[in-house]
Amino acid sequence: MLTPTGSGRKKMLQGVIPGRMMQRPLLVSSLIEYGKDFHPNSEIVSRRVEGDLHRYTYAAAYRRVCQLAHGLVALGVTPGTRVATLAWNNHRHFELYYAIQGIGAVCHTVNPRLPVDQFKYVLNHADDRVLFTDLTFVPLLEARRADLPPGMKIVVMTDRAHMPESGLPDLFCFEELLVSQAEHYDWPEFDENTACALCYTSGTTGNPKGALYSHRSMVLHSLFARNADLPCFTPRAKFLPVVPLFHVNAWGLPYLAPLSGAGMVMPGPGLDGPSLFKLMDDEAVSSAWGVPTVWLGLLAEMGQHGRKPKALAHVLVGGSAVPPSMLRTFQETYGISVVHGWGMTEMSPVGSLGILEPEMEALPQEEQLRLKAYQGRRMFGVDLKIVDEDGARLPHDGEAIGELAVRGPCVVDGYFNDEPASAAAIDDEGWFRTGDVASISPDGFLMIVDRTKDLVKSGGEWISSIDLENAAMAHPEIAECAVIAAVHPKWDERPLLIVVPAAGADLAKEAVIDFLTARVAKWWLPDDVVFVDELPHGATGKVSKLTLRAQFKDYVLPTA
Ligand code: AMP
Numbered sequence: 001m002l003t004p005t006g007s008g009r010k011k012m013l014q015g016v017i018p019g020r021m022m023q024r025p026l027l028v029s030s031l032i033e034y035g036k037d038f039h040p041n042s043e044i045v046s047r048r049v050e051g052d053l054h055r056y057t058y059a060a061a062y063r064r065v066c067q068l069a070h071g072l073v074a075l076g077v078t079p080g081t082r083v084a085t086l087a088w089n090n091h092r093h094f095e096l097y098y099a100i101q102g103i104g105a106v107c108h109t110v111n112p113r114l115p116v117d118q119f120k121y122v123l124n125h126a127d128d129r130v131l132f133t134d135l136t137f138v139p140l141l142e143a144r145r146a147d148l149p150p151g152m153k154i155v156v157m158t159d160r161a162h163m164p165e166s167g168l169p170d171l172f173c174f175e176e177l178l179v180s181q182a183e184h185y186d187w188p189e190f191d192e193n194t195a196c197a198l199c200y201t202s203g204t205t206g207n208p209k210g211a212l213y214s215h216r217s218m219v220l221h222s223l224f225a226r227n228a229d230l231p232c233f234t235p236r237a238k239f240l241p242v243v244p245l246f247h248v249n250a251w252g253l254p255y256l257a258p259l260s261g262a263g264m265v266m267p268g269p270g271l272d273g274p275s276l277f278k279l280m281d282d283e284a285v286s287s288a289w290g291v292p293t294v295w296l297g298l299l300a301e302m303g304q305h306g307r308k309p310k311a312l313a314h315v316l317v318g319g320s321a322v323p324p325s326m327l328r329t330f331q332e333t334y335g336i337s338v339v340h341g342w343g344m345t346e347m348s349p350v351g352s353l354g355i356l357e358p359e360m361e362a363l364p365q366e367e368q369l370r371l372k373a374y375q376g377r378r379m380f381g382v383d384l385k386i387v388d389e390d391g392a393r394l395p396h397d398g399e400a401i402g403e404l405a406v407r408g409p410c411v412v413d414g415y416f417n418d419e420p421a422s423a424a425a426i427d428d429e430g431w432f433r434t435g436d437v438a439s440i441s442p443d444g445f446l447m448i449v450d451r452t453k454d455l456v457k458s459g460g461e462w463i464s465s466i467d468l469e470n471a472a473m474a475h476p477e478i479a480e481c482a483v484i485a486a487v488h489p490k491w492d493e494r495p496l497l498i499v500v501p502a503a504g505a506d507l508a509k510e511a512v513i514d515f516l517t518a519r520v521a522k523w524w525l526p527d528d529v530v531f532v533d534e535l536p537h538g539a540t541g542k543v544s545k546l547t548l549r550a551q552f553k554d555y556v557l558p559t560a
Contacts, residue, residue: 025192026219028255029102033187035258036062039235042261045283046090047268047275049135050162054091058258061095064178066185068099071177075153077130079104079190082198084128084152085246086110086137089266092157092174093245096132097254101196101215102187108198109246112137113539118208120147122200125417126210132157132174136269138164192216198416199248201345202539209425210416211345213249221348221410222255224381229355230339231314232287235261238311240280242271242290243319247540248349251289251318251341273297280309288312291319291541292326296480299329308334316341318350320542321448321466323473324373331369342375342448346425346432348410351384352376352446373470377444382408383431384446386438391427398441401449401462405431437462454545456485456495463495463524465545471519472497475512477505480535482543483526486557494557497526498548500535507531527557 035042040059048054056064077083083100085107087093100107108126110119123131130153133141138156141148145168154168159175196215200208225233232239239262241253249255257264265283267276276298280288288298295317302308315330318341330336343349354376356368363371378384386394386402394400411432414422427433437449449455449464456463465483472481480500485493501507509529516525536551538544 025189025215027102027187027189027192027215028098028196028218029187031219031222031255032058032062032065032098032102032258035261039258039261042235042257043263044091044094044257044266045263046094046266047270047279048090049088049268050158056091058261061091061258063183065095065098065102066183067178067181068095069103069185069187070181072099072103072105072130074181075130075155075172075177077103077105079188080195081105081130082108082126082128084108084110084123084126084131086112086131086133086141087157087246088134088136088268089241089245089250090134090157090268091266092132093134094254094257094264094266097197097245097249101218102185104188104190104194106195106198106212109249111200111244111246111539112140114202114208116144116147118200118202119144121207122210123147123152124149125207126198126200128152130155134158134269135162135164138166138168142166142168192219197249199246199345206421207418209418209421211248211348211412212416213348213410217348217410218249218252218255220381221252221350222259224379224410225252225256225350226260227380228350228353230287230316230353231337232316233260233262235263237286238263238265238284239287239289240265240267240276240283240285242267242276242288242294244540248343248345251316251343251349253289271297273299273301277301277305277309280312284311285309286311287314287316289316289318292317292322293320293480293537293541293543295326295330299326302334308336312336314339318342319540321375321470322373323470324369325470325474327369327372331372332365338372340372340374340376342446344434346412346434347382347406347408350379351382351406352378354445371445374441374445375438375448376446378446381410382406384440385431386440387427396440396442396444398439398445398447401437401439403452404434404436404438404446404448406434407431451545454484456483457493458488458495458523459491461523465495468495468497468516468520468524468526471516472499472512474519475507475515477502477507478512479503479505480543482535482545482548484545484548484552486527486552486555486560488527488557488560494527494559495524496552496555496557497529498535498552499529499531500533501531527559528555530555 035058045055153170155172197213241250340354343351394402479502486496488494536547
C-alpha cells in the first residue's frame with residue numbers, strides 16, 4: 001500500500017526489503033574524471049576574450065581543473081563557499097564549473113546583463129565570497145563596486161600580461177592561481193545531495209529566486225539528457241553552446257561534453273550572426289544550442305552566404321517558442337534538423353525535447369513540421385501534469401489547457417533561502433508550478449500556450465501571445481515581434497502587436513492585420529500594430545515582455 005506522508009513527496013511501501021547495492025554518491029567530479037579517462041583527446045575550442053582561439057583536450061582541461069581546485073583552496077574557498085562567475089562561454093569558465101563544484105563549493109553563475117538592483121541582490125543574497133570575472137566585465141564591477149558583498153575577492157580570468165589597471169580591491173589573476181599547482185586533485189567524497197551550483201531566475205515580480213542544484217541532480221540531468229535520442233552526444237559530434245554558461249548551466253552542456261566525449265566549441269563574446277557562422281564553419285560544428293533570437297542572426301548570415309556552416313546538421317532551439325517559419329527555414333532551406341526543447345531554470349533545465357519516433361519521421365513533411373513546432377515530449381526523469389484553477393488534473397487529450405506542473409529528481413523543491421517563494425512554488429502534491437499554460441497531447445507532446453502572466457485575457461477568454469507571434473513571424477517582412485496585453489475599457493485586455501520590420505521592409509499596419517486575418521480567429525486580431533527598431537531582450541536573450549509591458553503601460557489602443 002502506498003501511504004503519502006507530509007506533502008506527498010515521500011511514499012512508504014509496507015513490506016519492502018532493502019537492496020544490496022553500494023551507496024556511491026553521484027558527484028560532478030566523476031563527469032570530468034570520466035571524460036579525461038575515456039575521451040582524453042576530444043577537444044574544447046574557445047574564443048578567448050583576449051581575441052584568439054584557445055584549444056585543448058579533455059585530458060589537458062582536467063589537469064587545469066585540478067590546478068584550479070588547488071588554487072581555489074589557496075584562496076580560502078572551502079566546502080559550501082559560494083563562488084560567483086561573471087563570464088562568457090570559454091574554457092576558463094568551463095574549468096571553474098568543475099574546480100568549484102569538485103571541492104564541494106557552490107558555483108554561482110551570474111548573468112552580466114542583470115539590471116543593477118538584481119545584480120546587487122543576487123551577489124549579496126548568495127553571499128558570494130569570491131567572484132571570477134572575464135576582462136569584459138571589470139568596468140562593470142568598478143561601476144558597481146559599492147554593491148559588491150564586503151570582503152569579496154575578485155579574480156580576473158586572464159594572464160598577468162592582460163591584467164587590467166583597476167582600483168578594485170582584492171584583485172587576483174586567474175593564471176597565477178594555477179601556476180605551480182599540482183595537476184592532480186584527490187576529489188573529496190561527500191553526500192550527493194550537497195549543493196554544487198546556483199542560478200537565479202528573474203521572475204515577473206519580486207526579487208530573483210535561486211535554484212540550488214545538487215551533485216545528484218546534476219549528474220542525473222546529464223544522464224537523462226544523454227539518454228534522449230540526440231545526435232550530438234557522441235565523440236564524433238561537436239556542439240556549440242550559444243546558450244550561456246551563466247544561464248541554467250548552459251542547458252547542461254558543460255556536463256554532457258566530457259560525459260559523451262563530444263567536442264565543445266565555445267563562442268566567447270562573439271554571439272552575432274557573422275561571428276557564429278565563421279566559428280561554426282571553421283570548427284566544423286555539427287550541433288548548436290540557443291534561444292530563437294540568436295538564430296535570427298545566424299539565419300540572416302546564412303542568407304548572405306547562401307549556405308549553412310558546412311557541418312551544421314542539428315540545431316536545438318529552446319528558451320522561447322520556435323516560430324514555425326524559423327523551423328521551416330532551418331529544415332527546408334538548409335536541411336538542418338531542429339529539435340525544439342522546453343525547460344526552466346528550476347528544472348536544471350531540460351523538461352521536454354521534440355525528438356520524433358521512427359513512425360513520426362515517416363509522416364509527410366508538413367506533419368513532421370507541425371509536431372516539431374510543439375515543445376516536445378517529456379525527457380526521462382520529468383513528470384508533467386496540467387491542472388485547472390482549483391488544482392484538479394486535466395486530461396492529456398491535446399484539448400484541455402491548464403497550468404503546467406512538473407516533478408522529478410532534477411526539479412527544485414524550493415528556492416535557496418527564500419521560504420515565501422518556495423511555499424508558493426510547490427503545490428499540495430509536491431509538484432513544482434511552472435507558471436506556464438499548456439496542453440498535452442495523447443502521445444505526450446507538450447504545447448506551451450503562454451506564461452500565465454503573458455496571456456491576453458480578452459473578455460474572460462484567453463488569447464495566446466505565442467500563437468499570435470508565431471502567426472506574425474510567418475510574414476516575410478517581419479524580423480521579430482512580440483504580443484502583449486494592452487488595457488481595454490470593454491474587454492479588459494486586448495492584444496497589441498509590436499513589430500521589428502525586416503531590413504528594407506515597407507510594412508503598414510493594415511498589411512500585417514490582413515496577413516493575420518487569414519491565420520487566426522477574428523477576435524484574436526491585434527487591436528493595434530506598433531513598429532519599433534528593436535525589441536528589449538532580457539538577460540537570457542529572450543524578448544523581455546516585462547520591459548515591453550512597462551514601456552507600453554500607458555498605451556491607448558485605437559479601439560479603447
Ligand atoms: P528560464 O527559467 O529563464 O529558462 O525560463 C523558463 C521559461 O521560458 C519557461 O517557463 C517558459 O515560459 C519559457 N520557455 C522555455 N522554453 C520554451 C519553449 N520552447 N517554448 C515556449 N516557452 C519556453
